[in-house]
Amino acid sequence: MSKEIIFDPTPLYLRKRYLIYILGFFGYLNLYTMRVDFTIAIIKLTENRTVNNEDGSYTYEQHFNWTNEEKGIALSTFFYGYIGTQVIGGYIATKFSGRLVFGTGILGAALMTFFTPILCYQGISYLYVSRIIIGICSGLSYPSINAVYDKWCPPYERSRASSFGISGVYVGTIIGLSLSGYIAICHRWEWIFYGFGIIATVWSILWFIIIKDSPADDDWILKSEKKFLLDSLNLVESTGTPWRAILTSLPVYAIGIAHFAYCWGYNTYLTIIPLYLQDILEYDTNGHHHTVITSISYILITLLLLPSGYLADWLQVNNYLSTTQVRKFFNNISFFLQMALLLMSGYFKDLAAVITCSSLSVGIGALAMSGFLANSLDIAPQYSSIILGLSNSFAVLPGVLLPVLSGHIIRTPADYEFKSMFYIACAIYLFGFFFYSIFASGKVQPWANLNRQSSISLEILESDITSQGVSRENSKFRKNKNEC
Template identity: 25%
Template sequence: MDNQSPSKRVASFCSLRYGLAIVVFFCNIVIVSQNCCLSLTMVTMVNSTDQPGSPNASTKEPLDNVKNPVYDWSPKLQGIILSSSTYGMLIIQIPIGYLSGIYPIKKIVGTALFLSSLFSLLLPLAATVSGSVVIACRVAQGVSQGAVNLAQFTLWIKWAPPLEQGRLTAISLSGMMMGPFITLLVTGFICQSLGWPMVFYIFGAFGCALSLLWLLVFYEGPKDHPCISLTEKEFITSSLAEQVISSGKSVPIKAIIKSQPVWAISLGCFGYYWTTHVLHLYAPTFLSSQLHINVRENGLLTALPHLISWTFGVLAGHLTDCFLSRKILSLLAIRKLFTTLGLLLPALFSVVLLYLGSSFLGTAIFLTLACASPGFTVSGIIINPLDIAPRYYGLLKGITVLIGMIGGIISSTLTGIILNQNSESSWFTIFVLMAAINMISLIFYLVFAKAEIQDWAEERQQTHL
């Protein structure tokens, strides 16, 4: 693989494995779109997302109540609704992490994608009943989305050659960054022209169609796919011939719990999810309260960071493979570099936002950078579990993402509570606390992170040919 010619590398981009990465990319776009569209539609779904008595509470432009039904949900309830899908994801992480190593990924992802889309179609109806029903719908949707998000990681164990893991993972996961860009870009226009319920109907319909496509084109491994070329099949299987896989039996739970590298990744994920939940869920609210802009302008401004984040994520994946193939940096140095960029930069940019006042240009620039820079973690903490224990990759992703989502739940719920206090220092408290969490997580990761297979993950090795 190290001696792979440039022409062969270029040809690989037209291969089936890269086509599969594109399909997963679109699955992630749909899943994230169904999740994050609520953060912007919330601006039109409620009487006001602003704090009580804020100056722009009366400046919101009138909307047609037939197309855009309005509900009296407090900032606290809004925070719970926005974070409720994370509760569902929290429930499913470890079960799916374990089951994805046993049951077919094709059925897990396809079924979960369809269910998430179905709940998206039902959400406008749930909103007419009560906020509690919306929460229940979002929790169920979160279970489905969590299954898709986690199960997809294990497919690269059989489909990605070692020196292409960073690239293929970055391409597929970048859909999670491109999804919010597309969603926020179009949601404002849909809300104003068709009404906010159509947002959920459109993304739900796309998800149903994509779940059918997934079931048609995906196969568990190269040896099973009827359309793969013999050359590519041999290339993938030979490059993965010595890769350890899970036996599906004994799991070293005690060793995993005691593992410092596992805790380093977990705490890094805690900081990552804390940051992304605050910035992505509350960016529309922050812009509305600081700049007093309408929903369409809000959507355009909050969409841009996700496009930049997608660029950062793809760039990080390609740089990782480049650094490894040319032996510029060690694998551990690469993981620490991109984790540092993904946790340190958003903390710094968020603190800067506090001192910009009502500057439109400054706020737009630094909010964009703060929301985009976590994309670097794709080549850091996000893929690091594969380095230390490929045999238990699915389970470790479940554990680390579970801990990360706890951070996301706490941060999004706590942010709603802080905003509900109607304090002038609300955003100062939110951003400074976020920066502190990121720095603690980053320091712990830099001290204890590893990038080689741990002893407890090398026991009773099996290989697949």
């Protein structure tokens, strides 16, 4: 298949789409700081505080005397709103505006986060409602970024754009947990919510001012980049959502099953590994050291995301691998290594070895972000938000099912019971590996190919751009390519 390869003569530091990628990263970062802050704040809200009385005695009191059941409900209500809004968010973003849904969702979560302290004092029922609304706003926002990438991201920048954006999830988790803990100890607990709420609100204002729905609507973009984007993307409006085709498409199922397998392994790390360390290796998982150890895995995956995304794009640009081959290669090498490292964790009895293997297992998951996560932009760019919403809804299930399953299997607890959980995780990884290998595709699907023939964009060296300047004419040439 012959495709036109278009160079972008715009200097790297003047490319508007790179600003969109950066703001997308910070958008995800804000979403996750507001998601995890409550898990730290609730400890401060319900802990016993020492109060010195005038007579020299002291008593204990709590900010809020909530029962364990009430605390459990408060922690879970976020997911009540989050699970059911993924597909809705993707559909609205596709139908109307990804920019609007992404920005509005984060702004809504920011406002509810800011008012959380006031609602806590009003009663725990008000807190439940606020956490549900934050979940709804987060669920609407999460998949909608793909509708923005659809309008702004050239085909051969999709891996790095997706990887860089999703790295905000892990950076946001680290920052959210760390800063919440610091604020809870050194300042008033209310500032956990005030701080993250204000920061996310400022981000939302910048997002709406700077970002436009498409290059054609943007008056601030350089003409050279606008021409490049319009030529390389050849944007068209979708005439409707082909639900039947989406729901019966094997490449879509491949993305969903891979996403489910990835999240099952990730939740095994979050849920089973701490229990294994505590019950089998007799390591205190409630201490400060465990928090540091957990952060290592997030740092690893963050550091690997951008290089792996860039490498995936580079392999396509230089015609070493087709889009389909790149997606399968990165996804499957990630699943194979994660499976092996997770299984090794279950056989080691040395603390350092278990922590190393399990942390590497999470970190190597960065490769899969250039596999299944970016794949929806390949097979159906204009419907990628819907597909991401569907797959992420499916991927939430391991967080619900795995704790229940572990409660039935891990009873003693004994070493063989934990091995059973690791075997199950490996089996799911293996199923995801083979299903994705067989049915995944990097080609635009027939039901999504509505007169939309995306050209292939190539990066040019910054030194070439600097020497030749923005006035350089848009260079074009033909290159044979077997597959998108």
